[in-house]
Amino acid sequence: MNWLLDPFITNTFLLRALVAGILVSISCGIVGTFIVLRGLAFIGDALAHGVLPGIAVALLLGIPGIIGAAAGALVMIGGISLITHRTRLSSDTAIGLLFVGMLALGVVIVSRSTSFTGDIVRVLFGEILGINNQAILIQIVATLMIAGTSIVCTRPFLLLCFSPEQAQVSGFSSCLYHGIMLAMIALAVIVSFQTVGTLLVFGMLLAPAGAGALLARRIEAMMAWAAFIGSLSVFIGLLTSYYFNLAAGSAIVLAATVLFFIVMASKNIQFARTQQTHKLDRSG
Amino acid sequence: MLLISDAIKAEDLEIGYPNEAVVSKISFTLPKGHMLALVGVNGSGKSTLLKTLVGLLKPLHGKLVVLGLDPGKSPRQIAYLSQFHQSSFILPLRVMDVVRMGRFAKHGLLGRMNDEDEVLVIQSMHRMGISDLAGKPLSSLSGGQQQRAYLAQALASRADLLILDEPSAGLDAGGREIYQQAIKEELERGASGVVATHDIQEAMASDQAMLLARKVSAVGRGEDIITPQALLETFGIVIAIKGDHPGITVIEGEHGKDMEN
Numbered sequence: 001m002n003w004l005l006d007p008f009i010t011n012t013f014l015l016r017a018l019v020a021g022i023l024v025s026i027s028c029g030i031v032g033t034f035i036v037l038r039g040l041a042f043i044g045d046a047l048a049h050g051v052l053p054g055i056a057v058a059l060l061l062g063i064p065g066i067i068g069a070a071a072g073a074l075v076m077i078g079g080i081s082l083i084t085h086r087t088r089l090s091s092d093t094a095i096g097l098l099f100v101g102m103l104a105l106g107v108v109i110v111s112r113s114t115s116f117t118g119d120i121v122r123v124l125f126g127e128i129l130g131i132n133n134q135a136i137l138i139q140i141v142a143t144l145m146i147a148g149t150s151i152v153c154t155r156p157f158l159l160l161c162f163s164p165e166q167a168q169v170s171g172f173s174s175c176l177y178h179g180i181m182l183a184m185i186a187l188a189v190i191v192s193f194q195t196v197g198t199l200l201v202f203g204m205l206l207a208p209a210g211a212g213a214l215l216a217r218r219i220e221a222m223m224a225w226a227a228f229i230g231s232l233s234v235f236i237g238l239l240t241s242y243y244f245n246l247a248a249g250s251a252i253v254l255a256a257t258v259l260f261f262i263v264m265a266s267k268n269i270q271f272a273r274t275q276q277t278h279k280l281d282r283s284g
Numbered sequence: 285m286l287l288i289s290d291a292i293k294a295e296d297l298e299i300g301y302p303n304e305a306v307v308s309k310i311s312f313t314l315p316k317g318h319m320l321a322l323v324g325v326n327g328s329g330k331s332t333l334l335k336t337l338v339g340l341l342k343p344l345h346g347k348l349v350v351l352g353l354d355p356g357k358s359p360r361q362i363a364y365l366s367q368f369h370q371s372s373f374i375l376p377l378r379v380m381d382v383v384r385m386g387r388f389a390k391h392g393l394l395g396r397m398n399d400e401d402e403v404l405v406i407q408s409m410h411r412m413g414i415s416d417l418a419g420k421p422l423s424s425l426s427g428g429q430q431q432r433a434y435l436a437q438a439l440a441s442r443a444d445l446l447i448l449d450e451p452s453a454g455l456d457a458g459g460r461e462i463y464q465q466a467i468k469e470e471l472e473r474g475a476s477g478v479v480a481t482h483d484i485q486e487a488m489a490s491d492q493a494m495l496l497a498r499k500v501s502a503v504g505r506g507e508d509i510i511t512p513q514a515l516l517e518t519f520g521i522v523i524a525i526k527g528d529h530p531g532i533t534v535i536e537g538e539h540g541k542d543m544e545n
Contacts, residue, residue: 036374037374037376152393155392158385161375162375162385163366165335169338169364170389171389216376217376217378219376222376
C-alpha cells in the first residue's frame with residue numbers, strides 16, 4: 001500500500017494538491033449536481049471559458065487572477081441577462097454569443113503580450129502541483145460558502161430543479177434563486193481555475209455529477225457521490241501524474257471521465273442482469 | 285366590492301403576454317368553497333388564465349383579486365399543479381420527496397417541518413393511492429403514477445385555493461375516481477378550485493364553468509352552460525349521444541383530437 005500513500009507523505013506539494021483537489025471536488029460536486037439536473041451545462045461551460053479575459057487582464061495588471069476571474073464571470077452573467085431581458089432571443093443564443101465573444105477577447109488580450117504564453121497555459125490547464133496555502137485557504141472559504149448556500153437554499157433549489165414555476169408559486173423567486181445558483185457556479189469556476197484550469201474545471205463540474213446522477217436516488221446522495229467520485233479522480237490523477245510524469249490537471253479530469261464511463265457501464269450491466277432475472281422469473 | 289366569501293374576483297380582465305393578448309373581457313366571481321372548470325381547445329387561454337391567477341403572468345388589463353390580494357401575493361394559501369414538469373426522468377427524487385415539496389410554501393426558506401407536515405404528506409399519498417410508492421424514485425413511475433404524486437403534492441399543501449392544469453391527464457379510470465373524490469373532500473373542507481380540463485363531465489358537475497376559445501364563450505353553472513350548442517361554438521364539432529347512455533362527445537376541430545365523453 002506504500003506506493004499509494006508514500007507520494008503524498010513524502011512530497012508536501014503533492015499533499016497540498018490532494019487537499020486542493022478534494023476541495024474542488026466538493027464545490028464542483030455540489031454545483032455540478034444542479035448543472036446536471038437543471039440542464040445548465042452550456043452556461044457552466046460558458047462561465048468556465050468566459051472568465052479567461054478577466055484573468056488575462058488581471059495578469060497584465062499584476063493583480064490576483066481570481067479578481068479578474070470574478071470580474072469576467074460578472075460580465076458574462078450580466079451580458080446574458082441583458083440580452084435575454086432586452087431581446088426576444090433565447091438564453092442559449094445569449095450564452096453562446098457571450099461565450100465566444102469573451103473567449104475571443106481573452107485570446108486578443110493574450111496575443112498582445114509576448115510574455116504571456118506560460119501564464120495562459122497555467123490559466124487554461126491549472127497548476128495544481130504549484131498550489132500554495134493561500135490558494136487552499138481561498139478554496140476552503142469558497143467551498144464553505146457553496147455548501148452553506150446550498151443548505152440554506154435547499155427548498156428553492158429543489159423546487160427549481162422540479163419546476164421553476166412551482167418555485168415561483170410557492171413564494172420563492174425563481175429569478176433570484178436562479179441567480180444565486182449561477183453565482184455558486186461562477187464561484188466554483190473562479191476558485192477552481194488555479195487547481196484544474198478554466199478549460200478542465202468544466203470536466204470536474206460535469207463528469208462526477210453525471211456519474212452521481214446514475215447512482216443516486218436523492219439529490220443529497222447525488223452531491224455526495226459527485227464529491228466522492230471527484231475526490232477519487234483527484235487521487236488517481238495525482239498518482240498517475242506522479243508515477244508516469246503526466247500533466248496533473250489533465251490526468252485528474254481524464255480520471256473523472258473514465259470513472260463516469262465505468263459507472264455508466266456498471267449500471268448498464270446491472271440493468272441487463274435485472275431484465276434477465278425478470279425474464280427468467282416469468283418463464284420459470 | 286370583494287366580499288370575504290370570494291376566493292377570486294375578476295373584472296374586465298385581459299390576459300396574455302406583453303405583446304400578445306390571449307383572452308379579454310373576463311369577468312367572474314368564484315365564492316369560497318366553489319369549483320370553476322375551464323373548458324376549451326388547446327391554445328384557448330386556459331393555462332394562461334391559470335398562470336395569471338397564481339401570479340406567473342401579470343394581468344394586461346382589468347382587475348383581479350385572489351384570496352383578497354393581488355395574484356401571487358398569497359403563496360401559502362395556493363396550490364398549483366402545472367401541466368408540464370421538467371426532467372422527471374433524471375431527477376433523483378422519491379415520491380415522498382415530491383409530495384413533501386407541497387409543504388415548502390408554508391414554511392418558507394428555513395421554517396422547520398414538523399410531525400403535522402409528515403402526517404399531511406402521508407395522508408396525501410394515501411388519498412391518491414400511492415402510499416406503496418412513497419420510497420420509489422419518481423423516474424421509475426409511469427406517467428399516471430407521476431401525475432398522482434403531483435396531485436398528492438397539491439393536496440399536501442392544504443391550500444385554500446387549488447389551481448390545477450389538466451389534473452386528470454394521464455390518469456386511468458381508477459385514478460380519475462380517486463382524484464374526483466379528493467377534490468370533493470377539498471371543497472367540503474372549504475377550499476376553492478380552478479381546474480383546466482378536457483373532461484366535459486367534470487366541467488358539467490362543477491359549481492361554475494367557463495368556456496374559452498381565445499374569448500369567453502360562456503360562464504355560469506356547469507350544467508347550465510355546457511350545452512351542445514355552446515360546445516359547438518367552442519370546439520367546432522360536437523356529437524350529442526341520446527338513448528340509454530346519454531352524453532356529449534367533443535372532437536376538437538382545430539386539432540382533430542377526441543375529447544371526453
